Amino acid sequence: MAENPLFKAKEIMEEFARQTGLLSDKPQRRYLWTDAFAVCNFIELYRQTGEAEFKNLALNLVDRVHHTLGRHRGDDERKGWISGLSEEEGRKHPTIGGLRIGKELSERKPNEPFDEVLEWGRDGQYYHYLTKWMHALNRVCKTTGDRIYNLWAMELAKTAHASFVYFTPSGVKRMYWKMSIDLSRPLVQAMGQHDPLDGLITYVDLQSTAPRDANWPDLGSEINDMAGMCEEIDWATSDPLGIGELLCNAYKAAQLIPNKYFDPSLVDDLLESSEMSLEAYALGDELELPANLRLAFRELGLSIGLKSLERLKGLVQQKPDLFGERSLSLVNSLLQYVFLAGKIERFWLKNRGSGSWREHLDINMVMLATSMAPDGYLKL
Secondary structure, eight states: OOOOHHHHHHHHHHHHHHHTTSSSSSOOOOOHHHHHHHHHHHHHHHHHHOOHHHHHHHHHHHHHHHHHHTBOOTTSSOOSBTTOOOHHHHHHSTTTTOOOOOOSBOOOOTTSOOOHHHHTTBOSEEHHHHHHHHHHHHHHHHHHOOTHHHHHHHHHHHHHHHHHEEEOTTSOEEEOSEEOTTSSSEEEOSOOTTHHHHHHHHHHHHHHHSOSOTTSOOOHHHHHHHHHHHTTOOOOOSOHHHHHHHHHHHHHHHHHGGGTSSOHHHHHHHHHHHHHHHHHHHHSOGGGSOGGGSOHHHHHHHHHHHHHHHHHHHHHHHOTTTSOHHHHHHHHHHGGGTHHHHHHHHHHHHOTTSHHHHHTHHHHHHHHHHHHSTHHHHOO
16 A cells, blocks of 8 residues: 555654754754755645644744854854844844855855865855745745745845846846855856746745735846846756756746736746656656666656646646646646656655765755645645
8 A cells, every 4th residue: 555645744854853953952954955845845744734833843944044044154254144134133134144055065265266066065055045945935924924934035035136146248137056155256157047937936926925015025126137037048958856847837837827927928938848858858767777876856856846737737727718728738748757756756765775865865855755745835
């Protein structure tokens, strides 16, 4: 008899909470991407079980992340909040200076030469991690009704946008991929392929949640910037995590269409790119390789995206006045790949003793749980 996915997700997330210091006296292991997915998972477990413990874990994790990654590292000569605010003001606005990635190594100093391999292990700020945290905060806002979480997400969006977006000498707006902890200098100047898309959809979701209050942050100009940057980008990718994120973003954008925030053509474009990417990916043999030659969290990102397709089909069928035949045709075509989600989950459930699993233990655990109970991350 197959194990209940929700029960398994619950078991995994409780273990994650113990191992990373949320439900134990163990040292805090905070990492922004992992913790953003974990917050969404706890929110979903609370929604499905009604157990207040999971809502409390989500709120506790938000607090731990802000007080760890919103502050300078313990081995940094700088102390306190990254924003430079006083202790009291920093607690009121914990995201206004951004949030560290949580990498083990300290960030590259201004006079240090760039080392591409070493840079992967160095701290700093990633834009696409910040958007994940904005999304997690907004999910908490919608679950609890407490607008402070939307405010923190909006303040983070304003800060991130002002720091990562820049004009090229030709007057075109682009984005840095990685910034220093204090957001004063780029650490990696290349632009992440899907960063403008992440920003666009996340900003629109935050704006649609925000109260109509003149004193509340407004993301109108930031949304226009991201929409402009998205016009010329080819979304197709060979990365399974990237494909999964394309599918997730297609579903998220579709959820915002009924409120007139997006045109269905964006959803169709993302689905077309996803189909092209999946066709190429499925021809390879990556999912036949042994565990030690694979990265679980990247494959699980694809699995999560594939889980969005049935949900997207339901939405398209419910709103025929908003979505055309092209949207439904694309979703139906993509559904042929949904079996890969089960294949990925089963493989990693059986291979959690492998070296590659243990090497990225926290992120692998959390994304496996997301794949098994994905609505906390997928629903807006």
